[in-house]
Amino acid sequence: MKKRPLKALAALLAILMISLSLFGCSSKGKTLMELDGTKISVNTYQLFLSRMKGTLCSASYYGNNAKYPSFWDTVMDADGTTYNKHFTDEVLNSTKNYLAALYLFDKEGLKLPDSYIEEIDAELEELIENDADGSKNSFNAILSEFGVNYKMLREAYIMEAKIAYLNDHLFGADGSKISPKLIEDYYQANYARFKQVFIYTYALVWDTDENGDDVYYSTTDSKKISYDKTAKTTNKNGEYVKDKNGDDVYFTEEGRIAYDKKNGQRNPVLDSETGYQMTRKYTEAELIAASDYAQQVLEKAEAGNYTLFDSLVDNYSEDEGMSKYANGYYVTADTDYDSPEVIEALFDMKDGEVRRVNSEYGIHIVMRYELEEEGYSKTANSDFFVNAESGQIVFMSELKNYLLSEKLKSYVDMIEIDEELLGTVDMKSSGVNFYY
Numbered sequence: 001m002k003k004r005p006l007k008a009l010a011a012l013l014a015i016l017m018i019s020l021s022l023f024g025c026s027s028k029g030k031t032l033m034e035l036d037g038t039k040i041s042v043n044t045y046q047l048f049l050s051r052m053k054g055t056l057c058s059a060s061y062y063g064n065n066a067k068y069p070s071f072w073d074t075v076m077d078a079d080g081t082t083y084n085k086h087f088t089d090e091v092l093n094s095t096k097n098y099l100a101a102l103y104l105f106d107k108e109g110l111k112l113p114d115s116y117i118e119e120i121d122a123e124l125e126e127l128i129e130n131d132a133d134g135s136k137n138s139f140n141a142i143l144s145e146f147g148v149n150y151k152m153l154r155e156a157y158i159m160e161a162k163i164a165y166l167n168d169h170l171f172g173a174d175g176s177k178i179s180p181k182l183i184e185d186y187y188q189a190n191y192a193r194f195k196q197v198f199i200y201t202y203a204l205v206w207d208t209d210e211n212g213d214d215v216y217y218s219t220t221d222s223k224k225i226s227y228d229k230t231a232k233t234t235n236k237n238g239e240y241v242k243d244k245n246g247d248d249v250y251f252t253e254e255g256r257i258a259y260d261k262k263n264g265q266r267n268p269v270l271d272s273e274t275g276y277q278m279t280r281k282y283t284e285a286e287l288i289a290a291s292d293y294a295q296q297v298l299e300k301a302e303a304g305n306y307t308l309f310d311s312l313v314d315n316y317s318e319d320e321g322m323s324k325y326a327n328g329y330y331v332t333a334d335t336d337y338d339s340p341e342v343i344e345a346l347f348d349m350k351d352g353e354v355r356r357v358n359s360e361y362g363i364h365i366v367m368r369y370e371l372e373e374e375g376y377s378k379t380a381n382s383d384f385f386v387n388a389e390s391g392q393i394v395f396m397s398e399l400k401n402y403l404l405s406e407k408l409k410s411y412v413d414m415i416e417i418d419e420e421l422l423g424t425v426d427m428k429s430s431g432v433n434f435y436y
Helices: 006-027 042-056 063-067 083-107 114-132 136-146 150-171 180-190 284-300 306-316 340-346 379-385 396-412
Strands: 031-035 038-041 192-200 202-204 279-281 329-331 354-358 362-369
Touching: 031 042, 031 083, 038 042, 038 083, 042 083, 042 136, 042 150, 083 150, 083 396, 114 136, 114 150, 136 150, 150 396, 180 396, 192 202, 192 284, 192 306, 192 340, 284 306, 284 354, 284 362, 306 362, 329 379, 340 354, 340 362
Parallel strands: none
Antiparallel strands: 031 038, 192 329, 192 362, 202 279, 354 362
């Protein structure tokens, strides 16, 4: 008997797996939930589970740990809730909102423009070309891990486009249909403003001279030294000196170079591997001195005295961002701030309260300020509130989603779910979907 070549056998197995996966999809293509004729299949729900699992397997969340079944059986709450149940329930609730939104889309008499469908089809064709070498069968084999095939994925994309279209229909693409009061209420409920006196507990490494002093350069010409021209023009030997640029050098009474620290700027020494500015750890004596210094500043502050704290920031803070953002920093509880300890403390504080917070970067003497009315509309705060690409308020999409979910609550309560079918899929059993 002639043996079949291994390569051919592998190809045959691949075809078999494709056919089996497609059969699996079709056999599970049942309605999981329904609202007055509007339906979502168990396959779509499984796709959503796989997307959430992909997010949770990313470096930003639990990483590779979330790829192991044992992770999902881990208890995360005192009531015995596992990761599997918690995140499965999250996806289930989101899917209910999707179904309610689809129902409302039809109830509003909306129709998705042809241009949206064309864009979806173009995106899918690109995915087939890039991820499956142009083969729809191979693409279906990839998608089978997430419980769907090409047709089902297309339906899911169209469904999501409808929900986005509904959202814009109800509230305006830029939120123009939302009342100013609702916008202000959302801003007041979700944001906090703070200023800080920040004191480093490590040293940034800057370009230094032969005496070990930081060199200050011209802000308009990085090669020219910025001298304090009110200082002496001769060194301790009474000599006039010129630097390599031919400029006169100015000296302190002690004979060190006198730099214009107010108007000049320092040049950072960068790590050749990471490209980031190099640092050195403080000595124990420096750490004690920094802690004592921070305590002295804290004792000067008074709760609710914003004017006093402004002066402390101006005179003592090593946070250069405070000079750029005179109105303070605006953050939410989810803001990706370098020192999350500050965010956690801030949302535990009342307006006017002052607190000392230690982080890996240094010591933060933080005061929570009252929010400015319509602070999101002020030019000075645009870095915190305006999307540089769209020019829209950054929290507008979140506000629109919140308002939509509130509008959908009554419809969600009407949804009928196939509980037996629901029990066949969960986060633990789902594939890890990073791309679809």
